[in-house]
Amino acid sequence: MHPRDQIIHTINRIYYHGLTTTTGGNISVIDGNGDIWVTPSGIDKGSLRREDIMVVRSDGTVEGPHKPSSEFPFHKAIYDNRPDIKAVIHAHPPALVSFSIVHTIPDTNVIPQAKNICGPIGYAPYELPGSQLLGNNIAKVFKEAYNAVIMENHGVVVGGTDLKDAFQRFETLEFCARTIINAKTIGSVKSLSDEDIESFESQIPVLQPEQDHVEYPSDEREIRQQITNIVRRACQQGMMISSYGTVSCRWRNNDFLITPTNVLRWDITLDDIVQIRDGKREPGKVPSRSVWLHQEIYRKHPEINSIILTQSPYLMAFGVTGEKFDVRTIPESWIFLQDVPIVPFGSHFKGKKIIPELISKDIPAVIIENDSVLVTGDKLLQTFDRLEVAEFSAKSLTMAKPIGQLQAIGDKEVEALRQKFLN
Missing domain, CATH: 3.40.225.10 (Class II aldolase/adducin N-terminal domain)
Incomplete structure (x- = not known):
């Protein structure tokens, strides 16, 4: 250019x-x-x-x-x-x-x-x-x-x-x-030590073996389009930056497609998306460094068909302070998110079972200290909607802090929401 x-x-x-x-x-x-x-x-x-x-x-x-x-x-x-x-x-x-x-x-x-x-x-x-x-x-x-x-x-x-x-x-x-x-x-900002950051870099998993033969049927190509559209929208909405963000979507059984590493999120194209089939990667491509975590979640949770791992400025405020992210703010927030626990930095490293075990129907999202927020769902648009609701909720909580104490929705109201919308 x-x-x-x-x-x-x-x-x-x-x-x-x-x-x-x-x-x-x-x-x-x-x-x-x-x-x-x-x-x-x-x-x-x-x-x-x-x-x-x-x-x-x-x-x-x-x-x-x-x-x-x-x-x-x-x-x-x-x-x-x-x-x-x-x-x-x-x-x-x-x-x-x-x-x-x-x-x-x-x-x-x-x-x-x-x-x-x-x-x-x-x-x-x-x-x-x-x-x-x-x-x-x-x-x-x-x-x-x-x-x-x-x-x-x-x-x-x-x-x-x-x-x-x-x-x-x-x-x-x-x-x-x-x-x-x-x-x-x-709250108070908690920084990582240089040793923490070095351990993050050193845990990058060895690449999966490459596939011998790759197929691109129409349903696979459709998922590529969905992923690139969602990445672009996340960037436009300020919920993803060019240097960080992973989106994946289940394809067939436990096979899935995922964004690559070392490609600016603003500029991702259909051809950049990486196919993971039978535990093997598309030849010549390097998937996101969190590919192992995505793979484990799909294997353990057949009801989950899409995952977004990203950083957004208000959710990360909770991620770098460890302050409780209380979604009992408005009905929509609790219905979409229910509970969003914060897990320690390193919980997303290869071999750690914390997040795949923690994610459930009642816990569709987690915040990883000093790293990111991970959101799951059925359809990719539903997962993105959850991310938006989470970020808006975090923004409201942050903006409310200077003007007063959160008056959370009570247990009785939460139970009524559960009975009407989640059962």
Whole structure:
């Protein structure tokens, strides 16, 4: 994809998901010739066209109908000091700006992949926007091997080996920041140790053997379409980010289809989905690292036909605090979810039987501390609906905290709901 198209695609994703303002933020890509393609200054991010993207040639010549971003100096300074970085994103996402204006950085040890994707987070002192001094401050931090930098009273800037890599880091860091802020509303944040995160990485299971022969009948292709549609919707609804999220759906007997690993969730296609048949994977593909857990749930629970394992900012607030997620809020929440226990970090590791044993008709979802929420169901749309209800319930509980104590639905009312809707 041409740099102009890469930038338009990414800025649309950032702007329409509330991660920057109409004229705030900027993106650049440096190509093999040393030319820097960059968003223009002061132009509406919601209506940018590819022809609006400016290019600053390696000799300093500027081409395009506008002025390059006023922050171009620090983009160039980053490229000059870090030749391995090929794309830069700067924006003012609300949660990271919150950290910026209190002069601190988010603790990425709250979730394993946040630390792995973002790495250590740098901090750049304030200088006048667009100034060479600001560029020098930021470049100095990047030169110390940071790929993500909180800018004092300004926002955040991240770099990547390409624009997809930079966006994944940007989105993951903002998600981490939102999770911490939401968590602090309801309790105390509990971070993982470096040893916990290392154990998470080391438990990645050995790949299943490959199938000798693969078939793609019409019912299998239909499931692929359902999975990609649900992944896309989850991303659009803010319940899945590009760096994390697994969706699977039973196909026949205990065979199933599942999302892959190391493919950005925003960009998953039908061909990326991995078929698991007779315990073997589709040749040439790598399924989600949680494939073992999905397989065990399907084997133990023939009534379950779909699973979503994801991170959403309000449910994860409960996941990183250990606070009780009480769904006795409104009738719909209890009917859809009943009880949502929180299980310890590591319960999802290969060989652990906790989650497959815990899941039942009365417990269709669990929160895994500092990792994710797992939701099960019959049809995939039903499972996604449960996820939405769970996230909305978590959001309501978090928003209620500053205004009063939850007045839960009583046992008598719950029993009436059980008799009418669940028996």
